[in-house]
Amino acid sequence: MQAACKKDMPDDPFAQDVLAGLTAKHKWISSKWLYDQAGSQLFEDITQTEDYYPTRTEAAIFRTMMGELAEITGIGGGVAEYGSGASVKTRLLLDAVKPQLYVPLDIAGEFMEEAVAELSDAYPDLAIAPVVADFTQPVTLPDAFNRLERRLGFFPGSTIGNFEAGKAGEFLTRVHTTLGDGAYFLVCADLVKDRDVLRRAYDDSDGVTAAFNLNLLTRFNRELGADFDETAFHHEAVWNEDRSRIEMHLVSDKDQTVHVAGQDIDFAEGEHIHTENSHKYTPDTMRDMAEGAGWTVEKVWTDERDWFGVFLLKA
Known part of the structure; x- marks a missing residue:
């Protein structure tokens, strides 16, 4: 629990960013926080999947x-x-x-x-x-x-x-x-x-990208003392035509309340945490x-x- 207590400190950038993002009207997290030790390894695994070109x-x-x-x-x-x-x-x-x-x-x-x-x-x-x-x-x-x-x-x-x-x-x-x-x-x-090529690259058939995205919840639990049920969220990748980008989201499968760094965060069924954008040029x-x-x-x-x-x- 020592790591969690450390992350409760208000001057910690990770805790600050997570609380700011999860209490926003449209929940979001900076994609840079996807890359802890496990996330970095999972991303390397993504690059080896058939769908990720x-x-x-x-x-x-x-x-x-x-x-x-x-x-x-x-x-x-x-x-x-x-x-x-x-x-x-x-x-x-x-x-x-x-x-x-x-x-x-x-x-x-x-x-x-x-x-x-x-x-x-x-x-x-x-x-x-x-x-x-x-x-x-x-x-x-x-x-x-x-x-x-x-x-x-x-x-x-x-x-x-x-x-x-x-x-x-x-x-x-x-x-x-x-x-x-x-x-x-x-x-x-x-x-x-082609849009289908893009979607498959960010939602591969092996489920590695989903594991990469869901690892963010594992990190919240480990470092912020949160209590996310990782089985109560799923990964989703969508193409945003207007902004020429793929978006990654974590979607709540039910109404639920999660505790993060001492705060209660409410989720409605179907509510998204926007975790990453990948703009195409x-x-x-x-x-x-x-x-x-x-x-x-x-x-x-x-x-x-x-x-x-x-x-x-x-x-």
Whole structure:
């Protein structure tokens, strides 16, 4: 119970965000809280499901374009990866641009430590300086990175889609400031496509995405002393045409009252907790957003079906 008591403290960001979201008129939770240790591992499991195409499509693009990327950016210098996760795709980038310093940034520190340990074994000559940080907020990179002439930011996995449209532009502006003039930023984005393909990707037939979403309730129980009945909610993924995004929700199966960090939270049957958005872009909408944040779009790579895009930006 010690962890739960700690989370009851009003200055704890997780407790504050959860209580604010669950007491709002339309209940919601920031998607960044999906990524505790268990959630991060479940997301890696999602990327291996048959229905989830983005990871395979992105990796296929990487295998064809990394040589060209290295010619544009040059080799050496530093790579800063936003939301490093398991860092599997990172190896393709490291092999291509051969940096002297790699800075992974992730909110899930324990999960990142495991990935860094594996990378250290695979790249014994590479300096690695992990930063545990919420990259949706301003972050500070190590001085050793900032002093390098060649600096490349890396944002894989179409995570840019988790931001609201305006917030995505603000994020790109912050990264521009953080990386500095002359830096490159490699950003990956999922593109608009057939709606059924999108829905299956976020509600896979193996139920892994459902487990990923429902793990949020497990985290509430563990860290906030909550008493969610995880069998009384179900996962739902819907396409919002007006906002060009997939939305993930946890839906209450009955009228119920749940206790969270000392507060009573009422749910009506069918009431939703909105847990994640995944916006889908076109090459033109990505270009407009990047240029609005002060970047120049140097190169765009897509797959043969135009399902996924990799955008190289320069500050």
